[in-house]
Amino acid sequence: MPKNLVIVESPAKAKTIQKYLGSDFEVKSSFGHIRDLPKKGMGIDLTNFTPEYEVSADKKKLVADLKASVKKAEMVWLASDEDREGEAIAWHLADELKLKPENRKRIVFHEITKNAILKAIENPRDIDQNLVNAQQARRVLDRIVGFEMSPVLWKKVKPGLSAGRVQSVALRLVVEREKEIRAFVPKPSFKVEGIFLNNEKQQILAKLKKDFEKESEAENFLNLAKSTEFKVLNVETKPGTRTASAPFTTSTLQQEASSRLGYNVTTTMRLAQRLYEEGFITYMRTDSVNLSQEAINGAKAQILSEYGENYSKPRNYTTKSSSAQEAHEAIRPTDFSLKSIADAQLNKLYQLIYRRTLASQMENAKIERTVIEIGNAALPQQFEAQGEVIIFDGFLKAYGIVKTEDEDDDNHEKLLPKVSVGEVLDYKNITATEKFTRPAARFTEAMLVKKLEELGIGRPSTYAPTIQTIQNREYVEKKEIEPQTREIVKMTLGKSGIKKEVLQEKFGGDKNKFVPTDIGEVVNDFLTNNFAEILDYGFTAKVEESFDHIASGDQKWKEMMTDFYSKFHPRIEDVEENANRANGERILGKDPKSGKNVYARIGRFGPMIQIGEQDDEEKPKFASLLAHQNISTISLDEALELFKLPFDLKDVDGLPVTVGVGRFGPYVKWGETYISIPKGEDPLSVDQERAEEIIREKNLADAPIAQYKGEPVTKGSGRFGPFIKYKNIFINVPKRYNFENLSQSDIQELIEAKLEKEANRYIQHWEKEKISIENARWGPIVKLGKNIYKIPKKKDGSKYEAEDLQEVSLDEVKKWIKAQDPKAFAEKKKPAAKKAPAKKK
Structure with a gap:
């Protein structure tokens, strides 16, 4: 039997390390943390901030296996990653596996190579409790912030929301950038460029050093330039270098x-x-x-x-x-x-x-920068042409050119023709084009990471989960912003004079950038108004510094927590007691028909428009916002348009046609079939002709592409990607298949795999009651009709295994449903029969 047991975090790492160690070593994986704070409840003793760790149910068998391996080994080597999280994993393993100091060694390495592993074995150390405490401080502080702030959001904004120390600050960055963009007022100016020709008719593109603020100024300049002789006023050539960037963090x-x-x-x-x-x-x-x-x-x-x-x-x-x-x-x-x-x-x-x-x-790469000044003393501004030539490519040979955001593409590797000072140049044309200033760009993922790092918020291990969290919570989304159109003036000076034209320019469009959702903005505004210190960029960075001081042994983690909580908890109590509810409500104006107030606000099912008051005798009217609309920017006219939905059109093939908006966006309803209106298309613009076209396209898409056991197979594309449909069963088509050219064998393979999966789906099924226990992607669930419910833990805190669920009674399952949805089995009251009107005498 191996004398040494090495415990790492992942099976892939275990497999790699096992190759480098001899038969005296056995390498096993802990699959990350073996224990953590409980999923239910805070799990922290707030009197002294002691965490109450527990082994998660899915790790109990693993821990038992590790304990058995520990008993057989003479020495246990804890080889988790070398950061704070890895140190905490090693500490949890040592504590849970009851490892004595003389029978354990901590080893670290920053690469998984034979030399690095053997060197680590030769230089073991003990667990660094300061690093462990830094990780505990982060975990405990973030748990307290999340568990105490989130219920306030449930009460004051909407149930099911969450807050977090770093995620809320990341959200704030996105929201503030969006508000900055909305408030931005573009300023026009005129950029002047000229194409000049030397004696050999070689072209030189040059730009005027300063833009004109007014159209009249730009036009006056062109009129002046029309009769001006242009000369080379100066030529300056300077050597320069480009330096390689540091290796990656x-x-x-x-x-x-x-x-x-x-x-x-x-x-x-x-x-x-x-x-x-x-x-x-x-x-x-x-x-x-x-x-x-x-x-x-x-x-x-x-x-x-x-x-x-x-x-x-x-x-x-x-x-x-x-x-x-x-x-x-x-x-x-x-x-x-x-x-x-x-x-x-x-x-x-x-x-x-x-x-x-x-x-x-x-x-370094060696370059030569050339600047040519072109103009005439009679002109108020002079032109400048810039070029750059790579003399020695250096590091560019391996990595290529990397442009920064503020660098001009025109300056890179543009070779300028040879000219001399005093040389007369002819102009081919000179243009003055109206330009508008642009607001700061929306954040991409990379830009958001860079900003968080600049502010000192979070650490390398936190960026990815933080950005994923604010998307999962539907506080921000990556959506396509349709560009707007505006007119710009362009004046061109040619040999025949000045030509002025008005052109169309698109602006404001965006793709793959973060945009806050309505609920994201409401949550951010509530938190920044009521928890200004927690969402302060400086405070969040200061907390990170405190974690660093704990890691270096310069600060006690429980003292830091005591100081934080003594200020944080009273604020929670004050906000819970005194803060007003928040739903982003805006009064847009009055409905011209009823004279009632029109509101934009967050409702139970998302952003909506409301006409009338909640306590009016006549119930208010509601309409959902379209995907491109926002409660912060929608106008009264746009809001009132929404109440035209749904509307009916003429029947098609004997079936009624309706245009409306539902949970999954705008649709055309034909009979009982709902057909999604293409993304970006306004449902209010759908007329009879367009509706019939959408129906025809749907029918064409639904035409059978094959047969399976005598039944037709159709294909389509939905929210979850491309699919085929067989006997009302929808089957997702993975990317490895050519969706456009599915073969009969592909279709047979997909259907048979789905049917086999469906056969294994039900753990228990009470058809009469419309109740089932099923296997879902994330584990077993309970279904009542179309509603899904969680399966609670057993009394001992462990999860139900599949074999346990096969023995659960219907009554027990009904109790689970009732606990989550008290109205689930309530009988629906039948409407009272209308009394016949009294006959007139």
Whole structure:
């Protein structure tokens, strides 16, 4: 039997490490944390902030297996990751497995290579309690903030909402940016550009150094330029350099993977985790740009081999942040001789990391910048042409050109023709084009990560889950903003004179950027109004500094918690008692028909318009907002238009046609069939002709594409992607199939797999009662009709296993449903029979 037991966090890592250790070692995985705060209840003793940890039900068997392995081993090596979270995992393992100090060793490594693992075995240490306490402080503080602030939102805004220390600040950034964009007033100006020709008829594109504020000023300049002789006033050539960026940290990797590969933060971290666990890169949660001497030497050898000595420039980088602590090294390849890996998706990210690290150890690129000044002393402004030529590519050979947001594309690698001072130039044309100032851009995921890092909010391990949380909570969304159109003036001076034209310009459109939802704005406004300190950027950064002080042993974590809670809890009580309810309500004006107030607000089912008061004798009227509308910006006229929905059109093929808006957006209803109106199309614009076209398209899409056992098979695309339909069963079609050209064997395979899955779906089914216990993607559930209910835990706190659920009685299941929905089995009252009107005498 192996004398040594090594416990790591993931099975992939265990598999890789096992290859490097001999038969004296057995490597097992804890699958992350084996215990945590309970899912129900706060799980913290607020008198002294002691956490009440428990082994989660799905980890009990794993813990039992680990305990059995511990008994057989002479020494247990705790090899979880080297950050605070990893240190806490090691501590929980030691405590739960009852490991004695003499029978346990803590080892850390920032790359999974044979040398790193063997070196770690040779240099063990004990568990660092300061790092553990820093993790506990974060976990406990965030649990308290979430558990005490969220119920306030339930009471004051809407049930089911949540708040969190970092997620609420991230939401605030997105909301404030959107409000800034709405309040922005664009200012016009006129940008003047000219195309000039030298003696050899070579073109030089130049821009006027300063824009004109008024159209009349730009026109006067063109009139003046019409009869002016243009000369080269000055030519200036300066040598310059471009310097390679530092190796990747977690944040910069997320940003670069977004801009170069189009990956979101979650995808980047998932792929980076795999690269690390399979031994290809160093630890991927780090805010250090430092490289080990071993890495510098490895990069140098590869550069000398591939590019030559003149490309090599070994250097190290220092981290600007004083709190950088998550790991000892930047993200880099573990082996520079490995230029690519087999897995295509992993290889894209690996290549990015490989080239960035290699480039950081290469010579600067040498460039030559040329500036040509063109004009005449008689003109109030002069033109300037800029160009840049790469003399020596240096690190660009490996990494390419990276443009920053404020750099002009026209200045990159644009070779200007040779000219001399005093040389007369002819103009081909000079244009003055109206331009408008633009507001700050909406956040992409990468931009939001960068902003959080700049403000000192969160740490490398928190960016991805924070951004995912605010999307899961439906506080922000990535949606397409349709551009608006405006007129711009363009004046062109040619040889025949000045031509003026009015052009159409699109502006304000956006794709794949974060936009706050209505509920997100209401939640943010309530929290910033009532918990200003918690959502203050400086306060959140200060809390991160406190965690750093705890990690270094300079602060006691429970003292920090006592100080925080003594101010936080009274504020919770005050807001709960005295704050007004919030639903984002705006009075838009009066309904011209009834004279009643028209409101935009958050309702039970989302953003809506209300005509009339809640306590009026006549019930108010309600209408849901369309996807592109917002309660903060909708006008009275737009709101009143919504009450035209639903409306009826003429029958089609003997079936009634209605246009309306439902839970899943705008639709055309034909008979009993609901057909979604294409995204971005206004349902109020759907007339008889368009409705018939939508119905025809639906019928065409529903036409059978094949037969299976004598029954037709159709296909379509819905909320969850492409599907085929067989006997009222909808079957999702995965990406590995060619949806446009499904073969008969593909269809048979998909249907049979679905039928087999359906056969195994029911754990129990009471058809008469319309009640069932079923297997869902996230585990067993209870269904009553179309309603879904959770399965509670057993009395001992453990989860029901599938075999347990097969023995549960119908009465017990009804109790579960009633506990979550008291009205579930209430009998619906029949409407009272109308009395016949009294006959007139």
